[in-house]
Amino acid sequence: MIEDRVTRKEEQKLAKVVVVTSGKGGVGKTTTSAAFAAGLAVRGYKTVVIDFDVGLRNLDLIMGCERRVVYDLLNVIHGEGSLNQALIKDKRVSNLFILPASQTRDKDALSMEGVGEVISTLQESFDYIICDSPAGIEKGAMTAMYFADEALVVTNPEISSVRDSDRIIGMLASKTRRAEQNLPPVKEHLVITRYDPIRVNKGDMLSADDVHEILAISFLGVVPESKSVLAASNSGIPVTLTDDSDAGEAYFDMVDRFLGQDRPFRFMDVPKRSFLSRLFRTQ
Amino acid sequence: MKFLDFFRSKRPSSASIAKERLQIIVSHERRRPSTPDFLPSLQKDILEVVRKYIQINENQIKLSVDRNGDCEVLELNISLSDPGKK
Numbered sequence: 001m002i003e004d005r006v007t008r009k010e011e012q013k014l015a016k017v018v019v020v021t022s023g024k025g026g027v028g029k030t031t032t033s034a035a036f037a038a039g040l041a042v043r044g045y046k047t048v049v050i051d052f053d054v055g056l057r058n059l060d061l062i063m064g065c066e067r068r069v070v071y072d073l074l075n076v077i078h079g080e081g082s083l084n085q086a087l088i089k090d091k092r093v094s095n096l097f098i099l100p101a102s103q104t105r106d107k108d109a110l111s112m113e114g115v116g117e118v119i120s121t122l123q124e125s126f127d128y129i130i131c132d133s134p135a136g137i138e139k140g141a142m143t144a145m146y147f148a149d150e151a152l153v154v155t156n157p158e159i160s161s162v163r164d165s166d167r168i169i170g171m172l173a174s175k176t177r178r179a180e181q182n183l184p185p186v187k188e189h190l191v192i193t194r195y196d197p198i199r200v201n202k203g204d205m206l207s208a209d210d211v212h213e214i215l216a217i218s219f220l221g222v223v224p225e226s227k228s229v230l231a232a233s234n235s236g237i238p239v240t241l242t243d244d245s246d247a248g249e250a251y252f253d254m255v256d257r258f259l260g261q262d263r264p265f266r267f268m269d270v271p272k273r274s275f276l277s278r279l280f281r282t283q
Numbered sequence: 284m285k286f287l288d289f290f291r292s293k294r295p296s297s298a299s300i301a302k303e304r305l306q307i308i309v310s311h312e313r314r315r316p317s318t319p320d321f322l323p324s325l326q327k328d329i330l331e332v333v334r335k336y337i338q339i340n341e342n343q344i345k346l347s348v349d350r351n352g353d354c355e356v357l358e359l360n361i362s363l364s365d366p367g368k369k
Contacts, residue, residue, distance in 0.1 A: 159301045159304060162309075163308060166312065166313070203299065204297055205298055206301055206305075210301075214309055
């Protein structure tokens with residue numbers, strides 16, 4: 001895969017902090033975090049992805065670096081290891097780093113001050129900090145979102161997921177650093193995963209428009225329900241680093257839109273093959 | 284098209300039911316948080332101010348928020364009981 005080198009602006013800019021959150025579990029937060037972080041790194045941005053799911057870490061598995069974890073976020077916070085010792089450099093993409101969560105500690109050990117210090121240190125040397133939030137609305141999730149500048153709200157086209165996302169959107173607007181310090185609000189982006197246009201057409205699944213209308217935040221795109229997501233996680237590769245994956249392409253579209261480029265929305269419609277085109281097909 | 288609509292209206296798709304249910308529950312849950320957050324502390328503060336002048340106890344003061352469409356009404360009720368009578 002080609003790395004688009006982006007001419008870095010000379011001025012030292014602080015990294016943008018992006019939380020990947022959803023409220024509900026199992027909707028694809030970690031898949032999205034891994035895919036998005038890898039996508040940003042491929043586009044030439046120095047990116048670190050942090051796992052906030054203390055006790056139930058999985059980002060290391062999805063990123064395929066589980067055997068290289070020595071120190072974790074909590075070790076750094078408690079001064080048992082340095083940040084550089086804990087950061088794992090990805091072997092496929094330069095520019096990409098992983099900061100794993102602790103697997104053994106209690107999730108209350110994650111202190112807001114400690115996380116704040118780690119993030120502000122990382123902000124000096126990175127372009128993007130992706131925070132992979134745990135499910136729920138407890139301390140881990142609140143800590144993951146607190147320092148965010150932008151948020152990817154990962155939602156399945158399914159009622160319980162949409163409702164939980166709505167609660168999370170409310171919290172992004174009230175319980176974050178930006179809200180507390182009266183700064184411009186966290187910029188929220190809607191990411192709809194496990195989307196199946198065929199079922200949407202049949203009326204069995206909420207459409208992207210429906211979900212977008214209900215949640216009323218800016219729409220970043222859909223990720224189609226895809227076998228390649230499981231295949232990628234089976235082998236510990238972010239789906240954006242696999243070849244020929246529709247989900248990977250969908251994530252790249254979103255990364256590019258996130259970076260301010262225009263990309264046509266794909267994977268939202270049933271692949272077209274009308275009655276007439278079938279009748280008069282020439283090939 | 285009319286023909287299709289006829290069938291659709293007869294049996295609404297599960298997605299449109301989901302959408303309708305979501306719109307109701309989400310709009311209901313969105314307005315809740317503003318109420319309980321500040322009401323107890325507002326009530327406490329008002330109680331303290333009133334107590335500077337009149338001795339009342341906590342249950343003589345009632346505070347509630349009502350909603351009529353887009354209009355919110357904060358209702359404050361302080362009942363002054365006769366001295367000596369409880």
